[in-house]
Amino acid sequence: MINKKDYYFDNSATSHPKPEKVYEAVENAIKNLNGNPGRAGHRKAVEISREIYNVRCKLANFFNIENPLQIAFTANATESLNFAIKGLDLNPGDKIITSHLEHNSVLRPLYYLRDSKNISIDFFDDFSQIENLITERTKAIVVNHISNVNGNIQDLEKIGFLAKKHNLIFIVDASQSAGFYPIDIQAMNIDILCFTGHKSLFGIQGIGGIYVNENIHLTPILEGGTGSYSKMERQPKVMPELLEAGTLNTPGILSLGAGIDFINEIGLERIKIHEEFLTDKFINGCKNIPNLIVYPTLSEKRGPVVSVNFKNVPSSDIGAILDEEFNIMIRASFHCAPLAHDFLNTSEYGTIRFSFGFFNTEEDIDYAINALKIISENI
Ligand SMILES: Cc1ncc(COP(=O)(O)O)c(C=O)c1O
Known part of the structure; x- marks a missing residue:
C-alpha cells in the first residue's frame, strides 16, 4: 500500500x-516589479500600482462588482471579517444574525461586539429560521457560504433577498467558496464580501480581500500610511484606502491575479x-x-x-x-x-x-x- x-x-x-503561473507571478513580483505601489511617482512604483489595479479589476469581474475600487486587499479572510464586523456602525442592544456553522473568524469578532458593545447574536441552523429572528434591532446577517467542516452550502440568493427586504447589511464569508462556487454580489445582494486568496482562488498565503458596498461606511480598525491624502490626520474615508493601511502584499496580490487568470482559463x-x-x-x-x-x-x-x-x-x-x-x-x-x-x-x-x-x-x-x-x- x-x-x-x-x-x-x-x-x-x-x-x-x-497553478504554475502563480509561482511565476510571485517571482516576477519580487524580481521585476518590486516598487512600493502608490508610494512614489517613479516607473517601478507606477508599474506595480497599475498591476495591482488590474488585479482589482479581475476580482471585480469575477464577483460582478461594478467599481473595482470598492475592493480592498487584506491579509486574509480573517482580517476582512474583522474589518467588516467590528467596523459596523452599531448601538448597544443591536442584533446580528449568524449561523452555527461559522468559523472563529466570524464568531470571535461577533463575541467581541457582544462583550464590548452589548450586541446580541442570534443563531440559525436552517434558512427557514432566519426571518423569525429578524427584529427592529437586527442590523446585519453574517454567514459563511460553504462550511469548512461539513461543506454545507448556504443559499446566498435567498438570504440576500431577505436581507434586502428587511434593510439588513448582508456580510458573506466566502473563504471556502470563492473559486469553487460562482458568486455574483449583485444577484445575491451581498453588501460586504470577505474572501481569502490562498484557498480555491489559488493565491499564496497572506493575501485576501474585502468588497464593501458604496453605501456602507465601515470604521477602520487600522490606520496608517496609504500613500495618498498624506496631510489628512485620520484614515481617508474613501475605498480602498479606508481599509488599506500600510504597504500592500504585492507578491500576494499578483499571485491572486494569476490564480484568477487560471480559473478563468479552465472555467x-x-x-x-x-x-x-x-x-x-x-x-x-x-x-x-x-x-x-x-x-x-x-x-x-x-x-x-x-x-x-x-x-x-x-x-x-x-x-x-x-x-x-x-x-x-x-x-x-x-x-x-x-x-x-x-x-x-x-x-x-x-x-x-x-x-x-x-x-x-x-x-x-x-x-x-x-x-x-x-x-x-x-x-
Ligand atoms: C469558513 C472560513 N472562514 C474563514 C477562514 C479564515 O481564512 P484565513 O485563515 O485565510 O483568514 C477560513 C479558513 O480556513 C474558513 O474556512
Whole structure:
C-alpha cells in the first residue's frame, strides 16, 4: 500500500499545489516589479500600482462588482471579517444574525461586539429560521457560504433577498467558496464580501480581500500610511484606502491575479464539476466502509469538503495514521468552528476532514477510500 506519492486533501486549509503561473507571478513580483505601489511617482512604483489595479479589476469581474475600487486587499479572510464586523456602525442592544456553522473568524469578532458593545447574536441552523429572528434591532446577517467542516452550502440568493427586504447589511464569508462556487454580489445582494486568496482562488498565503458596498461606511480598525491624502490626520474615508493601511502584499496580490487568470482559463463551472465529481465519488466510496460516519449537510449539495470519523476513535489518531502510513494529508481534530462541532456532535473527537481541490484526481480518491478501508479493518 505504501506509495511514495503525496496525497493532499487539505485544500480547505490552503490549496496545494498552485497553478504554475502563480509561482511565476510571485517571482516576477519580487524580481521585476518590486516598487512600493502608490508610494512614489517613479516607473517601478507606477508599474506595480497599475498591476495591482488590474488585479482589482479581475476580482471585480469575477464577483460582478461594478467599481473595482470598492475592493480592498487584506491579509486574509480573517482580517476582512474583522474589518467588516467590528467596523459596523452599531448601538448597544443591536442584533446580528449568524449561523452555527461559522468559523472563529466570524464568531470571535461577533463575541467581541457582544462583550464590548452589548450586541446580541442570534443563531440559525436552517434558512427557514432566519426571518423569525429578524427584529427592529437586527442590523446585519453574517454567514459563511460553504462550511469548512461539513461543506454545507448556504443559499446566498435567498438570504440576500431577505436581507434586502428587511434593510439588513448582508456580510458573506466566502473563504471556502470563492473559486469553487460562482458568486455574483449583485444577484445575491451581498453588501460586504470577505474572501481569502490562498484557498480555491489559488493565491499564496497572506493575501485576501474585502468588497464593501458604496453605501456602507465601515470604521477602520487600522490606520496608517496609504500613500495618498498624506496631510489628512485620520484614515481617508474613501475605498480602498479606508481599509488599506500600510504597504500592500504585492507578491500576494499578483499571485491572486494569476490564480484568477487560471480559473478563468479552465472555467469556474468546469472546476466545480470536477470537484463535485470527486466529492461524490469519495462519499459513495465511504458508504461501504464499516464504522465510518460521514457527516451530513443541511443543504442538498455540498462543497468539496467532507468530514468523517470512525466510531469512537479520536480523529487525530486516524489523521496520524493517514499521514504516516499512507502519505495522505488531511486535517483532523477541530476546525476553528466550535459551534459546528456541537451541531454535528463531534465536540469530543473532532472530525477527519477531507477537502478536495482541482488538482486531485479520481485515482487520488480511490487511494483515499482504499486507505480508509484498510484502517477500518485494522482498528
Ligand atoms: C469558513 C472560513 N472562514 C474563514 C477562514 C479564515 O481564512 P484565513 O485563515 O485565510 O483568514 C477560513 C479558513 O480556513 C474558513 O474556512
